[in-house]
Amino acid sequence: xxxxxxxxxxxxxxxxxxxxxxxxxxxxxxxxxxxxxxxxxxxxxxxxxxxxxxxxxxxxxxxxxxxxxxxxxxxxxxxxxxxxxxxxxxxxxxxxxxxxxxxxxxxxxxxxxxxxxxxxxxxxxxxxxxxxxxxxxxxxxxxxxxxxxxxxxxxxxxxxxxxxxxxxxxxxxxxxxxxxxxxxxxxxxxxxxxxxxxxxxxxxxxxxxxxxxxxxxxxxxxxxxxxxxxxxxxxxxxxxxxxxxxxxxxxxxxxxxxxxxxxxxxxxxxxxxxxxxxxxxxxxxxxxxxxxxxxxxxxxxxxxxxxxxxxxxxxxxxxxxx
Amino acid sequence: xxxxxxxxxxxxxxxxxxxxxxxxxxxxxxxxxxxxxxxxxxxxxxxxxxxxxxxxxxxxxxxxxxxxxxxxxxxxxxxxxxxxxxxxxxxxxxxxxxxxxxxxxxxxxxxxxxxxxxxxxxxxxxxxxxxxxxxxxxxxxxxxxxxxxxxxxxxxxxxxxxxxxxxxxxxxxxxxxxxxxxxxxxxxxxxxxxxxxxxxxxxxxxxxxxxxxxxxxxxxxxxxxxxxxxxxxxxxxxxxxxxxxxxxxxxxxxxxxxxxxxxxxxxxxxxxxxxxxxxxxxxxxxxxxxxxxxxxxxxxxxxxxxxxxxxxxxxxxxxxxxxxxxxxxxxxxx
Numbered sequence: 001x002x003x004x005x006x007x008x009x010x011x012x013x014x015x016x017x018x019x020x021x022x023x024x025x026x027x028x029x030x031x032x033x034x035x036x037x038x039x040x041x042x043x044x045x046x047x048x049x050x051x052x053x054x055x056x057x058x059x060x061x062x063x064x065x066x067x068x069x070x071x072x073x074x075x076x077x078x079x080x081x082x083x084x085x086x087x088x089x090x091x092x093x094x095x096x097x098x099x100x101x102x103x104x105x106x107x108x109x110x111x112x113x114x115x116x117x118x119x120x121x122x123x124x125x126x127x128x129x130x131x132x133x134x135x136x137x138x139x140x141x142x143x144x145x146x147x148x149x150x151x152x153x154x155x156x157x158x159x160x161x162x163x164x165x166x167x168x169x170x171x172x173x174x175x176x177x178x179x180x181x182x183x184x185x186x187x188x189x190x191x192x193x194x195x196x197x198x199x200x201x202x203x204x205x206x207x208x209x210x211x212x213x214x215x216x217x218x219x220x221x222x223x224x225x226x227x228x229x230x231x232x233x234x235x236x237x238x239x240x241x242x243x244x245x246x247x248x249x250x251x252x253x254x255x256x257x258x259x260x261x262x263x264x265x266x267x268x269x270x271x272x273x274x275x276x277x278x279x280x281x282x283x284x285x286x287x288x289x290x291x292x293x294x295x296x297x298x299x300x301x302x303x304x305x306x307x308x309x310x311x312x313x314x315x316x317x318x319x320x321x322x
Numbered sequence: 323x324x325x326x327x328x329x330x331x332x333x334x335x336x337x338x339x340x341x342x343x344x345x346x347x348x349x350x351x352x353x354x355x356x357x358x359x360x361x362x363x364x365x366x367x368x369x370x371x372x373x374x375x376x377x378x379x380x381x382x383x384x385x386x387x388x389x390x391x392x393x394x395x396x397x398x399x400x401x402x403x404x405x406x407x408x409x410x411x412x413x414x415x416x417x418x419x420x421x422x423x424x425x426x427x428x429x430x431x432x433x434x435x436x437x438x439x440x441x442x443x444x445x446x447x448x449x450x451x452x453x454x455x456x457x458x459x460x461x462x463x464x465x466x467x468x469x470x471x472x473x474x475x476x477x478x479x480x481x482x483x484x485x486x487x488x489x490x491x492x493x494x495x496x497x498x499x500x501x502x503x504x505x506x507x508x509x510x511x512x513x514x515x516x517x518x519x520x521x522x523x524x525x526x527x528x529x530x531x532x533x534x535x536x537x538x539x540x541x542x543x544x545x546x547x548x549x550x551x552x553x554x555x556x557x558x559x560x561x562x563x564x565x566x567x568x569x570x571x572x573x574x575x576x577x578x579x580x581x582x583x584x585x586x587x588x589x590x591x592x593x594x595x596x597x598x599x600x601x602x603x604x605x606x607x608x609x610x611x612x613x614x615x616x617x618x619x620x621x622x623x624x625x626x627x628x629x630x631x632x633x634x635x636x637x638x639x640x641x642x643x644x645x646x647x648x649x650x651x652x653x654x655x656x
Contacts, residue, residue: 189602192601195594214521214522217593254523262550262593276494276524
């Protein structure tokens with residue numbers, strides 16, 4: 001098990017200071033509030049949750065775009081959470097972050113070739129010829145012809161820009177790629193092409209993905225395991241089939257019940273979850289879901305539940321779940 | 323025929339763009355009956371928002387050109403009305419609008435209460451009756467506003483009126499938008515992707531509220547969405563658009579049981595599910611500057627024949643109230 005462990009996150013916190021107009025600290029926003037999980041090599045872990053649950057902050061903190069407040073991130077055997085950016089650079093080149101639209105991060109005044117060479121110039125000692133070989137190899141892998149190297153981003157379609165953006169991430173031969181909402185805003189017919197590309201690349205390069213998404217139906221198809229986040233915590237984590245077939249946490253149950261299912265009973269006829277998530281600046285005591293939970297009992301206000309590994313391949317942070 | 327609230331016939335709208343003239347709507351037919359929720363489904367760029375805006379008469383005047391067609395709303399011909407009578411009689415009164423993004427729809431510097439008061443000053447249904455004095459009307463309107471905010475299930479309606487738009491959540495803003503659309507007692511509400519910006523649990527709540535209120539009040543809704551699942555939830559009938567043309571129209575049960583246009587079929591198949599796996603539609607959406615002749619879907623359709631490349635298919639009825647524009651519609655239900 002530990003042999004192929006690639007990313008081990010332990011009690012990670014990322015808090016943002018909330019300041020008033022005089023810049024005095026008046027509170028803190030616990031965007032990521034004690035998250036622990038482990039990812040094995042070659043695995044696709046889905047991280048799902050609604051907006052504001054901290055899933056993007058989690059990705060950015062792992063990546064080092066945000067400095068962690070506390071906690072450990074062990075990536076390929078090295079703790080990278082507390083390191084300064086220049087110290088962690090050599091570890092992090094194998095940990096890559098893919099924004100929602102990777103094509104949008106291309107410099108419009110650079111040819112595709114320059115854009116693809118740049119990460120290699122920054123991070124490696126490779127000579128020009130070696131870089132060119134690597135770049136051509138990656139470009140083929142994402143399904144683009146080599147003739148595109150001399151074009152500028154505006155000369156290719158949006159879908160192709162996306163592919164170039166992905167190629168750029170892959171030139172450094174990452175082992176883990178964090179995909180942040182990679183399909184949101186895409187039409188279903190286009191979404192399928194992008195998802196298949198992700199899966200092909202994962203197989204071809206032996207990649208490990210953290211797949212951050214709010215779209216549960218996509219996560220179900222793509223991911224091996226799923227972590228459900230609510231207000232900065234993982235409330236349930238487990239094998240994809242287990243989470244979708246037998247969700248244990250009431251929040252996961254509500255989330256799944258909210259997805260329209262064509263041909264099934266209509267959500268609008270029986271949906272019961274009320275309210276919206278409370279502010280992460282002002283968390284409820286005890287279980288943070290209890291203010292909306294249909295099953296909340298007095299004990300939920302007193303104890304903050306931890307993840308319980310009480311089910312095969314599945315853990316849930318709920319006092320009452322059975 | 324009196325049950326038809328609005329009929330669009332042969333609507334053609336083009337936009338001037340750098341690349342040339344884009345034919346965004348190309349001969350669209352659409353009928354919405356009184357009190358029904360009509361889903362207008364299609365991918366981005368298919369023209370659903372343009373159609374919604376044409377009905378509201380808010381197409382950008384400098385870029386859009388209505389080339390042909392007719393939009394009849396009850397006894398009015400919307401395309402022939404001048405702007406003044408459209409603004410005083412129809413828009414915001416008989417035809418209301420719920421935008422996709424409820425944040426930019428509010429003015430950030432006024433309280434929500436002020437903005438609802440402004441709406442009622444011009445669009446209150448009590449104005450039409452004209453029996454009440456201005457003061458009595460304001461008092462009656464205030465009660466109606468609070469009543470409506472309770473109906474859309476906003477917690478603490480009085481408190482919300484004193485707040486500024488940034489102080490309430492996205493879901494609550496969309497509830498406010500629904501309330502504001504229904505307050506003038508319209509006959510038609512145009513909801514343009516009203517839940518796209520919301521999370522699934524909030525989306526379920528909003529759809530529930532919208533569906534119930536529209537039913538209770540007999541308001542017709544034109545609900546545009548790119549999400550077939552959402553359309554299944556709320557609609558009575560569904561019209562599918564592709565590249566500026568409507569391709570299929572059917573009652574919701576029949577639509578999902580017997581999709582007859584190849585595009586509809588492929589759209590349904592591309593929904594991620596364990597049976598379908600991950601399947602896209604090969605090819606790309608055509609450029610509207612030089613769209614393919616005939617059926618605009620033919621370059622991506624394996625059933626296409628010579629006929630499809632030359633002439634746009636007429637409307638076939640494949641079942642009761644189930645129309646499809648295809649020369650070779652799918653017959654089986656599998």
